Amino acid sequence: MDILYFLIPLGLLLLGLAVWAFFWAVGSGQFDDLDTPAMRVVMDDDSHPADAPDGSHGSDERQAPDR
Amino acid sequence: MATLDGCFHCALPIPANCDFTVEIDGKPKPVCCPGCKAVAELIRDAGMTRYYTLRDTPTPGLGRPDATADEWQVFDRDDMLEAFAEREGDRASASIFAGGMYCAACSWLIETTLTKTPGILSADVNPVTHRVLVTWRPGEIGLGGVLGVLSGLGYKPQPLAPDADARPELVEQRAALKRLLVASIGMMQVMMFAVGLYSGQFQGIDENMQRFLRFVSLFVTTPVVFYSARPFFAGAMRGVRARRPGMDLPVSIAIGGAYLASVYSTFTGGAEVWFDSVTMFVFFLTLGRFLEMRARHRSVDRSAALSSLMPNTVTRIDADETRVVPASQLVAGDRVRVRPGEAIPADGVIESGTTAIDESVLTGESQAQLKRPGDAIVAGSVNLDGVIEMRVRHTGVDTTLGTIGRLSERARYARPAFVQLSDKIASYFVVAILILAAGVAGAWYLVDAERAFVVTLSVLVVTCPCALALATPAAFAAAGSRLSELHLLITNGNAVEALSRATHVVFDKTGTLTRGMPSVLRVTLFDTGLDETRARNIAAALETASTHPIARAFSKPSAALAVSEPKVVVGEGVEGIVEGRHWRLGSPAFVAADAPDDTEIDDGATRVFLGTDGRLAARFDIGDELRPDARHALNELKRIGLDLALLSGDREPAVKRVAAALDIRDARARCSPKDKLEAIHALQSAGATVVMVGDGINDAPVLAGADASIAPSHAALLAQTSADILMLGESLEPLVTAFRAARQTMRIVRQNMAWAIGYNLSAVPLAAAGLVPPWAAAIGMSASSLIVVLNALRLSRFEAPPRNDRASSAGRIASRPGRSREPLVR
Numbered sequence: 001m002d003i004l005y006f007l008i009p010l011g012l013l014l015l016g017l018a019v020w021a022f023f024w025a026v027g028s029g030q031f032d033d034l035d036t037p038a039m040r041v042v043m044d045d046d047s048h049p050a051d052a053p054d055g056s057h058g059s060d061e062r063q064a065p066d067r
Numbered sequence: 068m069a070t071l072d073g074c075f076h077c078a079l080p081i082p083a084n085c086d087f088t089v090e091i092d093g094k095p096k097p098v099c100c101p102g103c104k105a106v107a108e109l110i111r112d113a114g115m116t117r118y119y120t121l122r123d124t125p126t127p128g129l130g131r132p133d134a135t136a137d138e139w140q141v142f143d144r145d146d147m148l149e150a151f152a153e154r155e156g157d158r159a160s161a162s163i164f165a166g167g168m169y170c171a172a173c174s175w176l177i178e179t180t181l182t183k184t185p186g187i188l189s190a191d192v193n194p195v196t197h198r199v200l201v202t203w204r205p206g207e208i209g210l211g212g213v214l215g216v217l218s219g220l221g222y223k224p225q226p227l228a229p230d231a232d233a234r235p236e237l238v239e240q241r242a243a244l245k246r247l248l249v250a251s252i253g254m255m256q257v258m259m260f261a262v263g264l265y266s267g268q269f270q271g272i273d274e275n276m277q278r279f280l281r282f283v284s285l286f287v288t289t290p291v292v293f294y295s296a297r298p299f300f301a302g303a304m305r306g307v308r309a310r311r312p313g314m315d316l317p318v319s320i321a322i323g324g325a326y327l328a329s330v331y332s333t334f335t336g337g338a339e340v341w342f343d344s345v346t347m348f349v350f351f352l353t354l355g356r357f358l359e360m361r362a363r364h365r366s367v368d369r370s371a372a373l374s375s376l377m378p379n380t381v382t383r384i385d386a387d388e389t390r391v392v393p394a395s396q397l398v399a400g401d402r403v404r405v406r407p408g409e410a411i412p413a414d415g416v417i418e419s420g421t422t423a424i425d426e427s428v429l430t431g432e433s434q435a436q437l438k439r440p441g442d443a444i445v446a447g448s449v450n451l452d453g454v455i456e457m458r459v460r461h462t463g464v465d466t467t468l469g470t471i472g473r474l475s476e477r478a479r480y481a482r483p484a485f486v487q488l489s490d491k492i493a494s495y496f497v498v499a500i501l502i503l504a505a506g507v508a509g510a511w512y513l514v515d516a517e518r519a520f521v522v523t524l525s526v527l528v529v530t531c532p533c534a535l536a537l538a539t540p541a542a543f544a545a546a547g548s549r550l551s552e553l554h555l556l557i558t559n560g561n562a563v564e565a566l567s568r569a570t571h572v573v574f575d576k577t578g579t580l581t582r583g584m585p586s587v588l589r590v591t592l593f594d595t596g597l598d599e600t601r602a603r604n605i606a607a608a609l610e611t612a613s614t615h616p617i618a619r620a621f622s623k624p625s626a627a628l629a630v631s632e633p634k635v636v637v638g639e640g641v642e643g644i645v646e647g648r649h650w651r652l653g654s655p656a657f658v659a660a661d662a663p664d665d666t667e668i669d670d671g672a673t674r675v676f677l678g679t680d681g682r683l684a685a686r687f688d689i690g691d692e693l694r695p696d697a698r699h700a701l702n703e704l705k706r707i708g709l710d711l712a713l714l715s716g717d718r719e720p721a722v723k724r725v726a727a728a729l730d731i732r733d734a735r736a737r738c739s740p741k742d743k744l745e746a747i748h749a750l751q752s753a754g755a756t757v758v759m760v761g762d763g764i765n766d767a768p769v770l771a772g773a774d775a776s777i778a779p780s781h782a783a784l785l786a787q788t789s790a791d792i793l794m795l796g797e798s799l800e801p802l803v804t805a806f807r808a809a810r811q812t813m814r815i816v817r818q819n820m821a822w823a824i825g826y827n828l829s830a831v832p833l834a835a836a837g838l839v840p841p842w843a844a845a846i847g848m849s850a851s852s853l854i855v856v857l858n859a860l861r862l863s864r865f866e867a868p869p870r871n872d873r874a875s876s877a878g879r880i881a882s883r884p885g886r887s888r889e890p891l892v893r
Contacts, residue, residue, distance in 0.1 A: 001273070001276060004276070004279075005279065008260075008279075008280075008283055009283075011256075012256075012283070012286070012287070015252060015256065015287075018252070019248065019249065019252060022245075022248050023245055026241050026244050026245055026248075027241070029237075031240075031241070031244055032193060032237055032240065032241070033174075033191075033192070033193055034361075
């Protein structure tokens, strides 16, 4: 078990590195927005209107009465 | 989520006979106006219809575009770039406040649309502060272009001066995140070492290894205690200095005591260390504080709230030329021209021109005031129908509007001395523990001086008010997350307790119980053969020329008629030629020479007459219509034992009409913000706990002065900043839910308290006798905390009271025969 005397300090060193990296990330503003990134994964642009499958876009150009 | 009875884009009810649709994903969706149609089509054509499925339920009316796109062109000028943007080589960046953002889907929509716009290099949206940091190439697109894109999406952009961009929320959030991370990582590491130590207790452990693990735990725990837990120590110090020890004191004593005991144990080779308990405790509390902070940050930015009422630009009259300048550049003494429909940019005096001014946001008075040269006008009110020139007296925070902001801040600060239940109990508890610990120390000193210190510390650790400290925050956090699903956003946790004790609910009439916009209540036809639909259409055509708020009552015609030679006569009405005949709409004297005196009982409605060739043809009664579910919601409130009152700044007849329709006995009209605040203080000193529901700027101080306050989400931004709870959506139903949920929450808090105190009381004697083995103390402490948390989680299954469906529509004002169709809002 003597290896623990080496492994635990090594673990703590890595831990220190991780904390330092996180502090740097927070300081550079990477965690300022906690809401949007969660959505960005599921939100992707739809297909562009040009390659819409049925070409239905643009058929609705029946305009509303002018004001 | 986007399935609504109202407009597909902005969720406002769709007016009768209105037929605008947008085709989304091959299906036609109804929208309420050409503006919403344009925005929805823009979003569709940019390939971002996903916005509609991912956004939260929209607040009705939000995102509805303004018609004035030309306003942004002035921002293309170089001096505007100078004032609002920072230049760096060939790129410029500016911070823009995007009014009307309400969920994460909004920030996605803004970012994606802006970055797709040619010339814009990057756009970062901060949903917490509603600010967009845009970087663009001035050669390719102007600041005005950027603002135009935002405005085109239905948001209300405001460029912010670079120095206005201090963001305390961000600083606070960053610090809290760091603390949370240190606590969580520390907790995990110490837990690992603790597993080794605990198994060592049972299986035997090499003495050197035990000491080593203890020292490592000490090494990891130290930053958790001195960095993550620092706010608790600071809070405890403040509490002690103010002679009102709160929850922070027992928490600090528990953390500090357990830590010091463990350190002592580590250096002297004692029986037990409690580093795992310390870190876990700090982590849970820090997490609780973090969630609380996030809720608080959802409330609205005060500086942006104030400026949202001011125009972005003003027309300043220098010596002999006029210049359009940013409103922030105005100083006292400037001469400014204000056109109809524009907001007054500063406090001042009219120098020339006569106009009607809508001061409803400031006074609650729903009728426009006629102002002449020499009259004082205030910033934030709206110029309705005449061109005026004014001399600026006060700007920015010195205006009446700024004063109201400060007043509400102070009222909030000077809130009735409010001690949380848990704090009250905690104070006694702390004193009891300290006396007990001293007693134990003395007793053990006489019996066995060697063990006195260790036993005393173990008493302090066993009584660690872990469960007690978690009892309230856990319940509030669970209630908060459930309530946001039920359309209630809590920005101040303390409000829950006040809500549960509430005895009186005070309403502000304008916009809270009513829709807050004029609509035609009744049409009376005179004997000219004109039918009602046609009368409405003619009136609508004439009003297209007008910026008067009354015009909005007519804004939804069933068929658009063309009007020629429209003319606005200040203070009288409008006239124009529709289908070959000359029509007038306005006061009776303006419309017809032989107009009858208006001798009918004044019921608060504004009367507008339509006539042609000097003869009256129709009379429109225009007023603020009750919300469809107001009656049902108010009856529910009465049923759960609350007294209702109405304090309005509006005129007597209008207030009486609403009070009678809703059966509110205590109704007062013409209340100034000061009157309202005094009325609330009077109730409070009589022992009542007052909850205020209001939405106007003039309500801000009152909202802040009440024990708890609720604002609908369409309320003025300033009112939102002062409110403890925001009610999302158009319905008043969440109001009832709020009271029920608050009572349920406090019931759970009391259960938790009883459990935590019971556990501690039974554990203390054993610990004092030196009988509690270390592992039993650890299990007991964790189990009691776990039970508290699980009990709190029951709140996340809280159900809203069943809706009394369409029956609530009976709550409308009964006498309205002329109304053809009633759009029901959900």
